[in-house]
Amino acid sequence: MNLVDTHIHSEGRSVEDLRFMADNGISKAITCAFYPIKPRFPETLMDLFRKLTEYEPERAEKAGMKLYSAVGIHPRCIPENWMKVLDFIAEYSGYTAIGEIGLENAGDEEKEVLMAQLKLAKKLDIPCIIHTPKKNKKPILEKTIEILERISFPEDLALIDHVSVDTVEIVLNKEYWAGITIQPGKLSVEEALSIIDEYGDERLIANSDAGFSESDTLAVKKLYEECKNEDVTRKNAEKFFSI
16 A cells, blocks of 8 residues: 655654554655744744755655655745745755645735745746635635636646535636545545545545644545545645656
């Protein structure tokens, strides 16, 4: 079994946790940028990105997992002078995607930061992991799509994550990729299965969002055990991220 978890926060997990995932068939994962408190300085995120690309893959390798890194400004992690962070990303290397980015409350600053990051990703031709929040998910998803369409962002580079039973159809109808997150407060395995049954597996990608909060590190495995669908649990991720 070789599965891919496309959204974790590895720095919120121990080497033992990562080894547990690897020993249970999760051979690859994407670790996403997130800072658990609002950073005061852009340099805080710059050092976080260095940690995610230089240190975290080494920890994962010791655990038997291949770890890839995503860097970006989460909507709850916007520092002052945030443009410096984008300049750093533009010049930096070693990451696989920009993420996680997106909107939380859809304020003006969040929209500006999201658009700037999407424009950079489009210029770099690199995939994005785009967060959608627990609250007001549908209206904020619609605002996110407005921004994507305003800049003609390529559908094949956009993974809109944490979709719900109520929002997945919107994402798939727009021909973006949809991230199904099996985690308390997001989707259960049963809900994820119902999404696969109703919409097929062509543009669905599974993840656990395992990190600082309560989550199941084996969520992707548990989904696979129920549906035996390698597209949702591995192949689509490998295609989208080119890993």
